[in-house]
Amino acid sequence: MKKQTLSRPIRPTRTKDMLLPLPAARVRALSLENHLALATVRAGHGNLDQMCCLLRVAYLAYYLRGEMGGGGGVEPYRRAEAALDACITRMERHEPCLMLDHELGVVEQVLVLHDQQLGGMPKHRYLQAWERLQRFIASQQRSPIPLNSPGH
DSSP states (O other): OOOOOOOOOOOOOOOHHHHSBOOHHHHHHHHHHHHHHHHHHHTTOOOHHHHHHHHHHHHHHHHTGGGGSSOOOSHHHHHHHHHHHHHHHHHHTTOOSOOOHHHHHHHHHHHHHHHHHHHHSBHHHHHHHHHHHHHHHHHTOSOSSOSOOTTO
């Protein structure tokens, strides 16, 4: 008789490249793209492309929130999503793509958190978060961020 073993999920073998942080040039390029999107909105020249970029950042940062140790709460991401939603709602009413000062502040806070995440996480964690984002987009759900999160 064969010996029974505990079944464990099979994890793909990770290469050294996947265990290393994202390349510094890639981190700079992502950060620049994200901050330029916010600067464009801040300057009054934003459009749906910038809003999608900023939502993508908020959701990726949310998925990666455990990577920085103390970043487990959902409130910064929920506030950023609400600020972006408010701006998108104004755009749908044919108003300019502008964010109020407090909205800019909460979105900028998440961009800074995301910069920190990008600078210190292994590549495979970023790719996992990216895959989660793609699944969320395909699901057509309203938001990946729960409305009620106990203790946060």
